[in-house]
Amino acid sequence: MSQTSWAYLSNxxxxxxxxxxxxxxxxxxxxxxxSVKNEEAVTKFDFAxxxxxxxxxxxxxxxxxxxxxxxxxxxxxxxHRVPWGNMYEFSVTGAxxxxxxxxxxxxKYKIRWLGLPVSIAVLLTLGTAITILYRPSAPLVPALKSTxxxxxxxxxxxxxxxxxxxxxxxxxYLILDRYESNSLPRPRWAQKLPELEVLDQLSxxxxxxxxxxxxxxxxxxxIWAESxxxxxxxxxxxxxxxxxxxxxxxxxxxxxxxxxxxGRKAAWLCLFAGSTFLxxxxxxxxxxxxxxxxxxx
Amino acid sequence: MSTxxxxxxxxxxxxxxxxxxxxxxxxxxxxxGLAAIPGSLFPQRSQNPMKVAAYFKANPTLASWLDxxxxxxxxxxxxxSAIYLLLFISLIGCVLPRTIEHLKAIGAKPPLTPKFxxxxxxxxxxxxxxxxxxxxxxxxxxxxxxxxxxEANSISAExxxxxxxxxxxxxxxxxxxxIGVGVGSLLGFKGEAIVSVGxxxxxxxxxxxxxxxxxxxxxxxxxxxxxTVTDFKAKYDLKTNAPSDYTLSVLTSNPLGSKEVARVIxxxxxxxxxxxxxxxxxxxxxxxxxxxxxDGKIAFQGATVFLPQxxxxxxxxxxxxxxMNPQMGFVATFIPTYDRNxxxxxxxxxxxxLDPRFLFSAWTGNLGLDSGIPQSVYRLDTTNMSxxxxxxxxxxxxxxFGEGSITFEGWKPWVNLQIVDDPGKLYALYGAILAILGxxxxxxxRQRRIWIKVEQTVEIAGLxxxxxxxxxxxxxxxKAKLEEEK
Ligand code: HEM
Numbered sequence: 001m002s003q004t005s006w007a008y009l010s011n012x013x014x015x016x017x018x019x020x021x022x023x024x025x026x027x028x029x030x031x032x033x034x035s036v037k038n039e040e041a042v043t044k045f046d047f048a049x050x051x052x053x054x055x056x057x058x059x060x061x062x063x064x065x066x067x068x069x070x071x072x073x074x075x076x077x078x079x080h081r082v083p084w085g086n087m088y089e090f091s092v093t094g095a096x097x098x099x100x101x102x103x104x105x106x107x108k109y110k111i112r113w114l115g116l117p118v119s120i121a122v123l124l125t126l127g128t129a130i131t132i133l134y135r136p137s138a139p140l141v142p143a144l145k146s147t148x149x150x151x152x153x154x155x156x157x158x159x160x161x162x163x164x165x166x167x168x169x170x171x172x173y174l175i176l177d178r179y180e181s182n183s184l185p186r187p188r189w190a191q192k193l194p195e196l197e198v199l200d201q202l203s204x205x206x207x208x209x210x211x212x213x214x215x216x217x218x219x220x221x222x223i224w225a226e227s228x229x230x231x232x233x234x235x236x237x238x239x240x241x242x243x244x245x246x247x248x249x250x251x252x253x254x255x256x257x258x259x260x261x262x263g264r265k266a267a268w269l270c271l272f273a274g275s276t277f278l279x280x281x282x283x284x285x286x287x288x289x290x291x292x293x294x295x296x297x
Numbered sequence: 298m299s300t301x302x303x304x305x306x307x308x309x310x311x312x313x314x315x316x317x318x319x320x321x322x323x324x325x326x327x328x329x330g331l332a333a334i335p336g337s338l339f340p341q342r343s344q345n346p347m348k349v350a351a352y353f354k355a356n357p358t359l360a361s362w363l364d365x366x367x368x369x370x371x372x373x374x375x376x377x378s379a380i381y382l383l384l385f386i387s388l389i390g391c392v393l394p395r396t397i398e399h400l401k402a403i404g405a406k407p408p409l410t411p412k413f414x415x416x417x418x419x420x421x422x423x424x425x426x427x428x429x430x431x432x433x434x435x436x437x438x439x440x441x442x443x444x445x446x447x448e449a450n451s452i453s454a455e456x457x458x459x460x461x462x463x464x465x466x467x468x469x470x471x472x473x474x475x476i477g478v479g480v481g482s483l484l485g486f487k488g489e490a491i492v493s494v495g496x497x498x499x500x501x502x503x504x505x506x507x508x509x510x511x512x513x514x515x516x517x518x519x520x521x522x523x524x525t526v527t528d529f530k531a532k533y534d535l536k537t538n539a540p541s542d543y544t545l546s547v548l549t550s551n552p553l554g555s556k557e558v559a560r561v562i563x564x565x566x567x568x569x570x571x572x573x574x575x576x577x578x579x580x581x582x583x584x585x586x587x588x589x590x591x592d593g594k595i596a597f598q599g600a601t602v603f604l605p606q607x608x609x610x611x612x613x614x615x616x617x618x619x620x621m622n623p624q625m626g627f628v629a630t631f632i633p634t635y636d637r638n639x640x641x642x643x644x645x646x647x648x649x650x651l652d653p654r655f656l657f658s659a660w661t662g663n664l665g666l667d668s669g670i671p672q673s674v675y676r677l678d679t680t681n682m683s684x685x686x687x688x689x690x691x692x693x694x695x696x697x698f699g700e701g702s703i704t705f706e707g708w709k710p711w712v713n714l715q716i717v718d719d720p721g722k723l724y725a726l727y728g729a730i731l732a733i734l735g736x737x738x739x740x741x742x743r744q745r746r747i748w749i750k751v752e753q754t755v756e757i758a759g760l761x762x763x764x765x766x767x768x769x770x771x772x773x774x775x776k777a778k779l780e781e782e783k
């Protein structure tokens with residue numbers, strides 16, 4: 001098959017993945033919305049009624065993941081390289097990592113309720129990617145031709161996916177905490193969420209789990225910069241913000257482990273650290289200068 | 298001893314204790330992050346001096362104020378270095394004592410069993426023969442590689458010391474990284490040189506276009522090698538015109554005068570001589586022209602380095618002839634693959650040389666080289682000059698402008714070599730590897746204690762550091778094991 005047909009195949013596979021994510025979105029929406037028995041008092045819920053919708057949602061999520069995975073691989077085949085050379089490819093692979101992190105956590109924790117926000121976030125990311133960020137498949141500029149590209153970028157993307165998942169959970173924590181601290185009942189969509197403490201621990205576990213990976217991503221970047229540009233650290237905007245993200249998460253871990261922060265304060269700090277990551281990804285890629293601007297925009 | 302001295306010493310002690318406290322260290326860490334931000338928002342001299350100059354032009358007063366607080370050199374500013382140094386001292390001050398303590402603790406026994414186990418987490422009453430309980434428990438705990446302290450009627454066991462070991466390893470590695478960074482900036486050097494194909498570069502300070510030494514480093518430390526650029530090949534993607542591959546072939550001799558060997562330098566694979574590395578950094582074209590005076594005598598012949606202006610390597614530069622009378626200069630553009638349209642005029646359509654043109658304007662008058670102000674070799678100061686010609690030449694064409702003539706003879710590629718010596722980077726690399734190992738060890742080890750006490754009943758309980766999960770199951774397992782008949 002020719003290079004172009006692989007690229008088309010990749011595009012179609014990614015479109016199909018979006019169809020599955022849309023289906024997952026509707027299933028999860030049904031799961032959340034119809035778990036309330038309207039004829040009875042508002043406080044009565046019957047999750048068994050919508051369990052099937054939830055299960056369908058998870059299946060759709062897995063299918064979307066598999067198709068997206070294939071789409072990323074086909075893109076790589078079409079370009080004869082790892083598929084993360086510009087911002088379109090970063091976004092698609094990032095969406096893959098994010099879904100992967102969610103599905104992985106799903107096998108260990110009861111967080112199916114996250115399916116709704118996760119499917120929305122994935123659809124938005126993929127939608128932006130195929131409309132605004134799309135670039136035809138092309139070879140890499142010489143500086144990107146390195147094994148370290150594969151190592152550095154994949155570590156960064158996976159860390160990013162998990163950071164964002166931790167952010168979703170910290171966000172959910174903060175919203176629910178508002179209800180509970182005012183002794184209000186949880187809103188309907190949140191009836192199935194675990195206890196606040198579980199959310200708190202879960203976002204910490206996720207961060208503690210990927211912090212070493214993020215550290216590794218930064219170090220791999222430095223090793224690559226050394227071989228491509230002659231210095232391992234140059235305070236390029238991208239590097240600077242990667243460092244800031246690293247410090248922010250280190251501060252979060254310290255605040256939890258050594259000062260004993262829990263709950264609200266910790267969740268805010270987690271959101272803050274995650275936003276430095278997003279800032280780096282969005283702002284520095286698009287508006288930034290410096291040597292990391294390979295976004296192709 | 299006067300009271301003054303006493304307070305002096307106690308003040309120093311107080312400062313030291315404050316500086317090496319955990320809270321200060323964390324604060325400094327956060328401060329380092331904050332201090333790094335302006336450097337990503339304002340242009341930096343070390344990365345992009347042109348942008349800094351443009352900023353000065355656009356906002357002169359603001360820029361001069363910002364410059365006073367070193368906003369354009371954040372990462373070499375005194376305040377950034379101060380935070381960095383304080384963090385360094387603080388880390389040492391707090392990690393070294395902890396390391397010593399930890400080394401002692403490794404040899405020591407776990408702490409005594411607390412008096413009241415029922416107040417501890419996961420406390421359980423175990424239904425087991427009191428005489429056998431401790432033996433059974435000890436056997437189980439030892440098999441699980443707990444460190445066990447057995448007293449007359451209790452056992453205190455602990456596992457997961459490697460959490461603290463990993464934690465200390467991580468923090469000590471950070472110190473190693475900081476040392477590596479420091480050594481590199483004090484003992485290294487970094488320089489750039491533009492070399493045309495066919496030319497020879499000899500590693501002495503005068504061969505460089507720019508060269509910067511660390512504080513404790515000097516010219517004597519340049520290792521004596523030479524490098525002749527024999528060939529440079531650039532490949533471009535036909536659809537996007539983006540470069541896809543650069544190959545630089547050189548003949549090098551090290552030490553100078555030894556037999557030359559052929560080597561290849563690529564973007565991601567520099568040439569290495571011990572700590573010195575030679576990188577391929579940028580490339581462009583040098584157009585070759587011959588300029589004759591009125592009498593037909595050659596006034597200039599050769600290649601001149603021009604700077605690329607766009608992705609298709611439209612390149613601009615200047616040729617200066619201070620020895621002609623009156624002095625002459627040329628402002629010129631080299632177009633590797635010529636195209637033109639009504640909107641842009643002449644431009645380059647492809648970065649390789651397929652159909653080259655040499656566009657120039659010729660000037661006579663005073664080049665202004667004696668004014669004492671350093672001039673860029675790529676620009677002509679035309680304030681005291683007048684233009685006598687404006688022309689476009691195809692390959693091998695000659696134009697006669699009355700005062701003389703100019704012939705477009707050809708072109709040569711040039712490459713920009715970056716030559717770097719960083720003796721600290723290996724420390725930083727080892728530090729980074731150890732830091733990750735330490736981090737993994739500390740984040741994935743669960744540290745916990747388990748106690749058993751035999752009094753009226755047999756009680757077990759435990760405590761997990763940082764609420765690490767899994768202790769409850771472990772205690773239930775132990776309970777089941779003890780209650781097993783046998
Ligand atoms: C003087 C400075 C520092 C001190 C005194 C310090 C102290 C500590 C302490 C006491 C812990 C808790 C370990 C435990 O009990 O399990 C810890 C953990 C940690 N520190 Fe530091 N630290 C310092 C600087 C740093 C720096 C500069 C970083 C880098 C970003 C850092 C990153 C971490 C990480 C990632 C953990 C692991 C958190 C966890 O166990 O979940 N620390 N540090």
